[in-house]
Amino acid sequence: MTVPGADSLAETFSLNTQTGKEQSTEKVFLSSTHQIYAHHSLVHLMAFSITIRRSAHTGQPITVELRTPFVPKSQDLDLYQGLDFQGAHYVYGTTLVPEVEGGPRPTVHMLWTPVPQALTLCGEEWEQSWEFLTAVAESEEEVKRSYSEGLALIASGSLYSSHTRAWDALWRGCCIDLDGPLPLRQALYGCLYYLLSAIPPRDNPGFLFHGISPGGLSNGTRGEDYWGHVFWDQDTWVFPNILLFYPEAARAILEYRIRMLEGALRNAEEQGYKQGAKFPWESAATGQEVCPEDIYGAQEIHITGDVLMAFEQYYYTTQDQKLFREDGGWKLVVAVAQYWCSRMVWSEEEQCYHIRGVMPPDEYHYQVDNSAYTNALARRSLRFAADIAQDLLIPVPEEWVECANKVKVPFDMEKKYHPEYDGYSPGERVKQADVVLLGFPLMHPMSPEVRRNDLETYEPVTELNGPAMTWSMFAVGWLELKEMQRAQSQLNKCFSNITEPFKIWVENSDGSGAVNFLTGMGGFLQAVLFGYTGFRITKTSLLFNPSCPDDVHKLKVTGVSYLGNKLKFTITKEEIRIKVTESPLDPPALPLEAVLEESGQRFPLGEGQSISLADLGFA
Template sequence: MMNYDLGKGKYANWVVSDVSFSADTLGKTESIMYLGNGYMGLRSVAEEPYLEETRNLFVAGTFNKFDRNEVTELPNIADITRVNITIDGERFSLEFGSVKNYVKQLNLKTAELIRSFEWKSPKGKELRFNFRRFVSLDNLHLIGMKMEVESLTHPVSIGFDSGIDSQMTNSGVQHFHEGDKRIFDKKFIQLVQTTTESKVDVVLNTAHELSVNGIKVDVEPIMGMDRRKVWLQYSLDLQPGDTLAMEKLTTIHTSRDKEYAAQEYQLELLREKSMENLRTASLKGYENVYKEHVAAWDAKVWNKYNFTVNSEDPFDALALRFAIYHLTVMTPAHDERMGIGAKALSGEGYKGHSFWDTEVFIIPFFIYSNPEVAKSLLKYRYHGLVGARKKAAENGYEGTMYPWEAAWPTDGEVTPIWGAVDIVTGKQTKIWSGFIEQHITADIAFAVWQYYKITNDQEFMNLYGYEIIFDTASFWASRLEWNEQKQEYQINNVVGPDEYKEHVDNNAFTNHMAHFNISLAMKYYEELKGKNPEILEGLESKLKLTDSYKSWEEKLEKIYLPQPRKEDMVIPQDDTYLNKRVIDLEKYKNQSKVGTLFNDYNLEQVNEIQVSKQADIMILFLILENRFSPEVKQANFDYYEPKTLHDSSLSLSTHAILANDLGREELAYSLFRRATEIDLGPAMNSSDHGVHAASLGGIWQSVVLGFGGVRMVDGKLRINPRLPKHWKDLSFTINWQGSKLQLHMDHSTLTITTEKEVSLIIEVFGQKYEVTGETKINYKKQNVEV
């Protein structure tokens, strides 16, 4: 059972807790309490094993393809968390004996996992257990674990074995060759893994330190080694009142580490370096490396972003902190060759692949809060031009056609072809996204533009951005289909953001975004031609821009852009959506589990019903908001939201922001709250396969872009705060064109504090203000005090 009010004092609203153990619902806390630092992610399984557990350790970028008929995925690295414990020679498990005062919790502030409880053995002996664990943000290669066991009532004999177990799979798929194993000095363990196809070397090292009542003890371990596994076995006796402490530190290094992209790689050097890292950490001990880790979180995250939500419901502050925590641990900020998986680094769901989730739902957080990380994520897409151009050519198009699912940037399309069962035919359902869900190409171009306008990073555009925008525009120009009868260009046979509608023609989101992409390319072509022709000349030979521009110019104004109907101002989501069958969706709208529609219909049948998986037109209103009037947004919100089941975790936050824009504050907060409960809600199986990365980005967007009203519109900063009634105030830091702005807002006043000597023009509810230093704007009365 989840609990969110156990954090006290300085940790109030910082602690996510589970206060009742159940061996049948382990996946929830394994996922939402997972630990990471962007380099790696460690699922928060218990030390002792259980049947329903999922032990996952992922290192970003180590993709492998098990077989030619399989899809490349992020492989499950060897497990270092399992500790097989015996009490008086009998296996320890919480399924035996009795448990009280059980708490498993993640402290978001310190990024430490803690699990504690008192346990009475079947023989009546009572012990107190306390487990701690962290994945260092200071040393990206380091994992720390600590186990404390206190005998409360009787003498006990405690035994445990612990080491490195590479008998791990991805749902049965083994991605590694048998590797070298060795134990040094009966203390330091090393195991080497190499992926079967991509030939990535992974070196794991681990070491243990034991103490009783705070005094180090030297216990001679029994060394063990088996196929894909190496460990040490310890045993010792405790008297009542004695406490055993075991510290376990682990380092992980791979041949994919960025440093080896620029220098000659040798496995033996990797082994030596990784072991040296472990020896250095071991000399410091758990507590010292933990303190360095906490200091890194303060410096790199909490003191940097300065978020404060003052709400009558303390859960709101915790939910935002939860989102920022996960946005940090999921993101490979250390290496621009790597993207963000749809399940982050928390589970095997979606195989570690990157989707449009990153550009539309996650990157905005980093653009405003940490632009260097946003740049790294966009450079990942730049490195992916190789695979994207390959996909375009294979499909008969020009330019860059980004894969729907991406892994290593040069891999190209990695979307699986077959999915879940068709309830009517019993066959596997074909996954069409990798073939015809193409809007991601424009989404990436949009993200580049958004980054540029908010950061004013001209160097990025010169080196990377223009090339992405130009080549994606060339794809769309070649993708357009001429309709002779209507004398217009159309985009047919696609999947839009609403994936319950396949093989549709003229999806409004796709068409408008393609138009935006091409018009943006034309704009920048003309600007460069006049102001920076050498950049244009440098790209000419690679992209044939002269010919491309002629094509853009000829086609742009002839692209069909679905417009509001005269009778009700509703924009057709696609050519046939508004003519499809209408059914009663009440039971699906009130479902406790997503996807219940498919208990009654297969995908082919759903395709013929006016029902949507997620926001489609609504996302268009959010990212191209200045193209549509408030009246059109209102009409379409009222039409489409009742037909949207929010079966995608991407949907609720978008609707929350738009509801707030439309003045429907109570609905906006309700939708925001539902978004936070996708992972934090009481359902104990909602996150079994991993956290919902895009939704976590959406939580931040709901707060900052929604309630905080921060938007970039046509390259200008607009701030229209509209806080929920039960929020007293909201504070956070954003970056705007190279300057940091500290924002504080309540229900009447917006306070903006800029860096010294910086003067900015900001729009607040239609009024423009020049702000410098500390500026207070009473946006209720529309006057300003400087």
Template sequence: MTAPNSGGPGPADDAWVLATDDPAALVGYHPAFTGNGRFAARVPAAGNGFADTPVRTQFHVAGLYTGRDGSWSRKASLPAWSTLDVSDGSGSFNAAFTGPPGAPESAPDEGELLIGGDWAPVTSPRAGTARGVERYRQCLDLHTGAITTEARWTSPAGRVTDVRYEVFTDRSRPYVAVVSVTVTPHWEGELVVTDALDERAALRIRTVERGVDPGQIWALVEAEGSGVTAALVSVLHGPDSLRGPGHDTPVPAPDGTAAHTIPVRTSPGRPLTFTKYVSVVTSHTADDPLSAARAQAEEAAREGRERLAEDNRRAWQREWEGDIVVRGDALLQRRVRASKFYLLTSVHEDSPWSPSPSGLSSDGYNGHVFWDTETWIWPGLLPQHPHIARSVLDYRVARLDAARDAAATGGHRGARFPWESGLTGEEDTPEWAPFGRLEQHVSADVALAFWQYWLATGDEHWLRTEGLPVLGAVADFWASRVTTDAEGRCHINAVIPPDEYAVGPHDDSVYTNVAARESLRFAARAAEAVGQSADPQWAEVANRIVVPLDEVHGIHPEFAGYKGQLIKQADVVMLAYPWENPQSAEATRADLEYYAPRTHEDGPSMTDSVHSIVHAELGDAKAAFEYTRRSVEPFVRPPFEQFAEARSGGAFTFLTGHGGFLQEFLYGYSGLRWRADRIVLAPILPTELDGVALQRLRWRGRVFDVDIRHDGTTVRLHTGGALPVETAGTLRHVPAGGEVTIATRTSTPYR
């Protein structure tokens, strides 16, 4: 057994299981989270149902947004579909995990950082000790997304029962989840099982319809103001021996929640298993969500739990072919895999929705889509999951017209994507915040992701029909957005850079200018790639955009008039990565050394990942690894290795942080960069690690591994034609089915 809240693995030989032996009684417990990319659940210490503390458990499905109502849309939360409680009449298992009578509602403690309307406790979550619970263990299996919880429960009446829950969302059936409980009473009498769709978890919805039939409950809910509906259906199966008269007659719950209870007779030591098959379907995917959900749940129940568990395992196995193996640091390995898992829980190849900073784990940041997706989360998907990466881009394609309208409203051509995007793609930033008007670099961030997808996949049909329309529209926006001075130079005035402390507005944000310039060039190259004529203004404006440089300090000033103020997060340093601005190593080093100490210590978690990647690019593996530690250790919350946004709290689970952390391994230590005719590698390895292996990377029909070790890096090609690899200025070709070994760079600290 692992130490309480250790976040350590289960069995010693299983590096894929995150576990805790503490039933939420001690400091630091943050509830588990799982999803299949379409819908998801946060699972509390009890292993099922709804809990308010220490972090409110929410249940989200992709695309369920409220209306704008004159302001902005928000993510709506479903009823808790995982509730499957057991009781002996004197108390229930779930009630053993609630706080003591009169305990305060969950709220941030003094000193916690509230960002985006969500919070993550750091030192003192206000949860009560689980009463009458021992032999407790809760595990998250990263291989399958299944969360198991087991305990020995002594009820208020003194009856002892062993309880084991399992919850998983089926990745092979994106509208289906399974909740099962096995109870082994050590007493004789009546046990009551309650299946519920607990509406205490619901936020910003109204219930249109709810119902209870023998063995089945359902609810149809509607997000406030948008008309988007979601149907939830639960089909409950128990032991066949209990299917006689008097055992399957539902007793509706009195509080309006769709629920029923089933009383059963127990015998000491005889295990009883109950399984609920849940389906969640929205009006985005079905004209009649309730009928569709009912059909999905009933079919799942006919297939049975074992079949669904096996299909789910196989679906996850396909995703985990793209593993990231870290040798020499077991804890870091778990955190890398956990980060990849949490990204995958909120995206699916068949779901044209883009993840918010908190994904499907919560309504943090109102569930809106920011630059976080394209800049921090999405790059962690592209190298090994291009099929999923494309579905995320589909979200922007579907909202291109809204972006065109936004540009026209501002007096510009082309398309300007919103700083915060929800259901429709209109600007969803709260009216009091200036970022929606001024943080316009987001359009360029979108363009970078579209260009990288083309470089990585070479999908010409996609580029012609989806990629170029977006790239061209963004280029048109920037071409009309610039201001030309008397000398013919182009400026971009009155913006906020990525550094949100620089509210401004400011002129010539160097990040924005470089990003705009490159977006114009992406569009021109994309047009050329599909045999179309590029607008000559794109190249003309790109070549005249000002890129400020402070000749005295040898750095790029963050914006015109920047005087060395404290910054919130990575900004200028990102010129080197991901933008690959053509600049000398000396300029990159100067920017890094100047801005890293000026970055707020309590800023968001993804900043240090950029510092790590840029240090690796410069050849300093020691500094890169220091920043790897900085990018994860203060932000990860036990026991399930989930990122919070900031050291002191913030949005949780913070996919932006997870995505940035993964990029350190995918692009930092490997030096991987995308090109249309080759890949570029510049591997380096810190002494603290024995190796890093990137498995099943994909580039233009090839599938390959990159295995980085101190004595050399091996590139193995599994499928596809010869793989062109550039390293240290030399182009080599990995033969089909073969491998080549290239040098791993020697670390050269420059401090």
């Protein structure tokens, strides 16, 4: 927006995390606001509004000129111009190159309100608004329906209010409040906002969710934005935060993986394995490997276990057997278990199974044998597969149990730590969080001494400017050990990845990599949601064992979902209070009770009930 004849304009930008983004231009005699928001219930719609307000009565018309750089051209789409629809321009096209040879070529349809060269506020008016719409969808029917719904809301004066109501409902369902440093509170609120912006919409039947990319749909420097592909970032780093508050959105993420299973089965077959599914390092529309560099797709196979760990966390949080019995989840579990068994080779010398020729999460090393993280994850996959088979009354293949029990997880008996892989020498540089993930989220059994040794071994050799989620996991480890200062020093490193003023995360602290890096935000949120609280999702319970740093005097986590119930946790230095805020009857939530681990005391929890562990003599 520009104002003809205006020499000096005060231009401000603001982000309202309740609603959307605004740009304002102010002059003595006027203010104009350009508001942009992705509509939160009409998910194919982007809305724009421009409001001109007269600041002083001049009696003269006020004109604001508009410029848009948009040209309907694309290097990726074969585009055609269609007939205008309800005053909107229309283009549609087909993807030029399928993501895999012979694969589908998705279509894109777009309608947008033409942008005039200028808008004028007449002399007798004090204020006027203009609204513009852009709709993008995969079919002509869907794009026209979305655009028409947007026009109807404009006509009724409720386009923006319907958007804010959808956001209000989302925010009411979850909250993290803490009495602590303002930068920490701002960082947490920003992370929540960007993650909530990326999750599947509620109450949108028929909407197919296509997964969460490390940078969402943001477009960073070419080659650094990951093209919207889906990695382990979704399942390991973002998913647990969403699951804790919105299991229905978490389910949609799992449904994406189920829809991609055929591609994963083909990936395993192409790698020479007769059975099982190998999820791609980079996934898009087919589930086949779309990573531009072969080495990652071939060797970074831990992604398959990362996917199944998300299914495990979901199942133990919800007990939703329908996902597995009827909606394809069991087929995926079987395929992952079969893949791990196919991938293991028996070592006569060590009398255990090996997984050879892999790249661990630490991408500085490749073609290594027995990655500690990969093998521990394979064990966890197989044990979960066996557990859910029993729950579903399905016979458990002996091979699953055998491979789970006898797969090698490297451990140095003398130094009492986990080497990253066979042949790792302490002191070798590490790109990002790897072995530290054994403690969390894998919860691989180990003593506090071993947990400490792993942290102390890898912390000084991990790349300081590496991916943003790394230090959050070191923080969680130190919080487990009640080492508050060491935890805080690790978490503080994350702040160098946050850019001002809108708390956008970059992948690397030097500013390189993906922008709006949801993976880093997910790790940071986990440091609070699973670190400060000590939440752990297990087969039989939601454990908690808080460890808050000295400058956090109070922590409230509202909207925690567990077995159909909604919970509120309030944690201070003096007490831990748990309250059941919702316990639905349709479908019925499973009954809850709080259990003190040391004494075994049990305290029933129903809707509206709360208990304070301090009142029970436990703090």
